[in-house]
Amino acid sequence: PIATKKTKRKAIDPYHAELLKQRDEIVLELDSVKRRQAHIAVEMSQYERRVEHTPEREQRLKTLERDYENLQKNYQSLLDKKLTAGMQKSLAQGRKGAKFSIVDPAYTPVVPVIPNIPLIMAAGLVLGCALGFGGAVGLELMGRGFRSAEEVEITLGLPVIASIPLYESAFGGAMQTVRALSGKSRTTSLMLSGGGSHGGVDMQVVGGLPAASVRQKGQNGQLHTPTPGLELVSMWRPLSFVAEQYRVAATRLELMTGDRKSTAIVVTSAVMGEGKSSTALNLGYVLAKDLDRRTIIIDCDLKRPMQHIYAGVWQHPGLVEVLRGTKTTEDCVQRLGESGPWILPAGAVGDNPVGLAKMHQLADLVAELKEKFDYVIIDAPPVLPLADMQVLASTGDLIAYVVKASMTGRDVVQKALKALGENSNLGIILNGLDAHTTPYYMQQEYYREAHHEQLK
Secondary structure: HHHHHHHHHHHHHHHHHHHHHHHHHHHHHHHHHHHHHHHHHHHHHHHHHHHHHHHHHHHHHHHHHHHHHHHHHHHHHHHHHHHHHHHHHHHHHHHHHHOOOOOEEEEEEEEOOOOHHHHHHHHHHHHHHHHHHHHHHHHHHHOOOOHHHHHHHHOOOEEEEEEEEHHHHHHHHHHHHHHHHHHHHHHHHOOOOOOOOOOEEEEEEEEEEEEEEEEEEOOOOOOOOOOOOOOOHHHHHOOHHHHHHHHHHHHHHHHHHOOOEEEEEEEOOOOOOOOHHHHHHHHHHHHHHHHOOOOEEEOOOOOOOOOOHHHOOOOOOOOHHHHHHOOHHHOOOOOOOOOOEEEOOOOOOOOOOOOOHHHHHHHHHHHHHHHHOOOEEOOOOOOOOOHHHHHHHHHEEEEEEEOOOOOHHHHHHHHHHHHHHHHHHEEEEEEEEEEOOOOOOOHHHHHHHHHHHHOO
């Protein structure tokens, strides 16, 4: 009965049996892990010993490699010696009964091998064309300004009134003499810029050249006769091509005036040094002298007045005194010769220039002068550096925009035109063209020959 009871307990408690089974499996697994741990420890010991012997084995490997290279070199040396010995043996045997035969006979070349003249000529031609084309493109890209009237019209889309060559082409001869004479006349004009009353007009002939001058007395009572500068080419060289181009410009400007009884022409440029003042003076002289138009020139470039120097008149009284109300217009104007234009110089500019508020009075003055004269030419300041031009642009009926050839950058010209705004009554005068780049019929020699033929 007791055994039966124990058997039933074992059969009844399966959970305890399961736990005992799991315990046995865990014990077996633990033994397996311990054996693996011991095996890994043995392997680690082996690897550590290998690592410790690595430097020694590397040294042995290097020694073996060095020995191998030496043996290989020795072997190659022996092969070379064997080959040399074989060649010497063959040569020695061949000398005993040597026989020579011509394999390929020599011949005289028809053409020289070097130098290859056609190749050199072809390479030179290609290189020359490349250099020429590259140089032309480089010069075109480096060109700052306009070089012809066609470039101006294509780029700006505005008509070119005239193309004025360099003034030197009108005088010819040594340019040192021309510049010396011009500098002398400027010095005389500067000496007379101190003020005083102006007297009568005197026409003389000096050295075969017409000299229209205003005779004036200085503070010491001495009589001075200032002469216009050589910038007035239309007076000094009336038969030159430069003067002829100014006549072309004056004629085209007169055609642009239309039905106006009186016209105000504003002469300006993008920056200073482009010849706008000399252009204004020559245009005024041609309009008065050749076209018999009553013309007055107003020097409105109060920052850098030049008309009194170029025309050879007193600097003041002038425009500044008229705008300030200290003088009347009749007291300030001076005439260049008996049939030349009237000049209203800048006046006593000094260190206190006339402000923009006074410049607005210029519109009334221009309107007053238009009633007395056929043409009122305004020598305006440049467009870009100063603000005066923005006021003066509205006072004129036409704008003559002077551009210095090959000097003024195209971007500068376009920027100044943009500042002026759209104006249909605007024409370009291309100034300072190189006489050597102009056609023959536009050069001074052509006109000189034509003048000699007329004299014959």
